[in-house]
Every structure is written in structure tokens, then in C-alpha cells.
Amino acid sequence: MALLSRQPWLVATGLLVPLFTLASPGWLKLAGVPPAWAVLWLLPWALSEGRRAGSAAGLGLGLLLDALHPGPASLVPGLVLLGWWWGRMGRKAPPIQRSFSLGLLALVGTALLNLSLILQWALLSWREAAALLGRVEGLAGGAEALRQAGPQASLLALPLWRWQDLSSVGLQVLLAQTLLTALLAPMLCSLQLLFWRQVGAGWRGSSV
């Protein structure tokens, strides 16, 4: 019943995340990279509601945001992990009040979320590179002809994010999003945390 009583707010604010992701204005981007709106929403929710609600919200939010992107990498693992971690922290540790702490948590969380994506891209890249190697070995018999006429078109396709691009462009994306999210978190997350705690206190008071 606790979650049900807050469902309208949960759904309404949760739906704002993909809308904000789609409508990020240019002036709120750093090097073309928007802030991690999912982190800015999930952090106060998980701190207020605990690890189960945090993980569930991370899963739902991840599925919602994955629907916006055509790529094979998913935000779900990173968001579920963050929801669980922040939920556990909210229940086990003393209540977090300071804006600096929220900023720091958002910074670490955004970095972890981006690292989970980098890991997925690296795995996908490694898998495609292995498949490519298999195709090359399959063509070993025609190696001389290959040298004469140039490579086959199927060998020219790059395996999505290459490692050298991940370590340059990917790192730039990670740094830009982490910095931007950490700057916004003290303001946005503290307001949301206050709101969720007020809603939660009201419900707990009436149910006891």
C-alpha cells in the first residue's frame, strides 16, 4: 500500500525522465552530452525508499530509456545496481542531508552508469571482432586474391565502438556527463529527497 499511495507521484515524476532526456536543451549540455536525468531522479527515490524500490525503479527506468535508443547496449544493469546501492545506503546509513554528499553520490553513480555502458560496448566490440577474425580466417585460402583486389566489404565494417574510440570519445562522454550531473544534483536531488521524505512521512504517519 505504501507504494500504491505514492504511485501517481512515482509514475508522474518517473515519466518526466524520458521527456527530459528527449528535450534536453542545448545550453544544458556539455560538449553535446546531456546530464544523466535518470541518475538525478533515481538517487533521491532510492535513498528515500530503500533497495527493493530503488532496484525496481532502476529496472523500470532503464527499460523506458532503452526504448529511446536503437543501440544494443542497455542502461538497465547500471540503473538497477545504482538503485540497489543507494537504497541500501539510505536505509543502513544515517540519513543524507548535505547537498555535497548528494553531488558526490551523483558523480560516482553517473561514472558507474557510463562505465557499465563502456563495459557492454567493449564486450560487444570484442565479440564482433572475434566474428570478424573468423571470417578472415575463412578467407585465408584466398589471401593472395585479397591482397590483389582489396578486402571484402564485409571485412570493412567496424565492430561498433572500437576500444580506441571508447578510450577517447567514450571517456569524454563519461567525464562530461559525470561533471554535469554532479553539478545539478545538489539542487535537484535535495528538493526531490525532501519531497519523497515528506510523502513517505505522511503515509507512515497515517498507517501506524
Added chain:
Amino acid sequence: MAPVRLPRVGVLLPLLRLWPWLLVLLALVAVRLSKGSGVTDVYGLLSRPFWPGSAQQEWIRAAERLGDQARLDQLERENRRLRGLLELPAAEGRQLQVAVISREPGGWWQQLVLGKGSLQGIGVGDAVVAPGGLIGLVASTTPTTSTVRLLSDPSSRVGVWVGRSRHHGLLTGLGTGRPLLRFLEKDPDVRPGDVIFSSPASTLVPPNLPVGVIQRINLDADPAPEALVQLSAPADAVDWVQVLLP
């Protein structure tokens, strides 16, 4: 017999009276020998207020644009006719003007969201062009929106060719604004500044859409020579695009 005395001053007197005309003659000779530089300089100075102004330049440019457009129309008609004779697929079909409602040119996914979808006839794989050339292909559609995977996205792969040398290659996004072109030939006759177009051999995109300009070439790359391409259409700044419907 007395010696004959030559008249000395008497003959020179008329010449002395003509000295102003001689000066004029000398000046004219000087002008002739200098190819009229003084005259044209003076003319240029005096006629400067009456030189053709910006209005005339605009007229000439408009006339040039008109001429270019007519020539382009003629070439397109000729191209359609020849493609029909060769039984090749049509270069382009209907065009649909669509507004960009969300853009994500940086980050992990480089994409645009357009304000029209499958209800208006947009389908997956349709080519999307902006002022400047091709910017990507439609990756997914909903009834009222469609998502465009930009050419800079690492999962984007499009067949292109170099307009000048007609060498084919595969253009792959790198996550930056400059995708990588890998050539099919070992010795592609290309140089920085060459314009690349969508390949006529491609089954994904209509042929000969401008894509970008080659910036840097690495002929020693393995397994094929590579080039970095600067895209000609600014995907992070366009507000309206055209979807080429089949």
C-alpha cells in the same frame, strides 16, 4: 658660282610653333606604349561612383543560380532516363519535410527524433537529408515519430563513393562528428577535399546524395586504406530535414 646657304632658322620656325602639338603627340605615344595605363586609371577613378553595386551582383548571382538550377534539373532528368534504361532503382522518390523534435548528436547514441512517423509513410531504412546532404537513416518509427540514426553513430554503416575517382568504400561512424571511410580498393585515387556521395551500388540509400568531404587519408591502414570524412550536413544544428520516401 656662289655657294648655296642652307636656311637654318627659317625651316625650324614652324616646328617651334608646333611644340605644344608635339608634346601632345609624345604624350599619346607614351600612352600607347604604356598600354593605356594612365587613361584607364583616370577612367577608373572618375567612374567609381557609377560602378555596378551590390544590386547588380545579386542579379548576376540570381541568374547564375537560375542557370545552375536549370542545368541540375536537366541533368537529373537525364540521370533518371539513363537509370531507367539500365533498369537501376530510381534515385529518389517522394520527399517529406519533417521537423526535428529532439536531437542527441553527442553521447553514446547519436540520433535525431523527427515529428512524423509511420502514419505519414516513413519506414525503417528511409534516408534522411538536411541542407548539405545525407545525415542518416531512419532506425525506428512510431505512428507519429521516427528516430534517425546519424552517420556519426558507431552502428551506422553506409556505402559511399568518391565523386571524382569513383572509388567505393564503407562509411562507419566513430562516435565523433567525423566518420571513417574504409575503401574497397587497395589503391584509392583520393586526396583531401574530395567530395563523397552515397554509392549507386548501395541498396540502403538513394544514389549520389552528397555526404561529406575527405579530410585526412591513411593509405597504410590495415586491412584497407582509410579516410576521415567531415560530414557536409550539420546534424546538430538542423531544425528541419527531408525524409526520402521510397
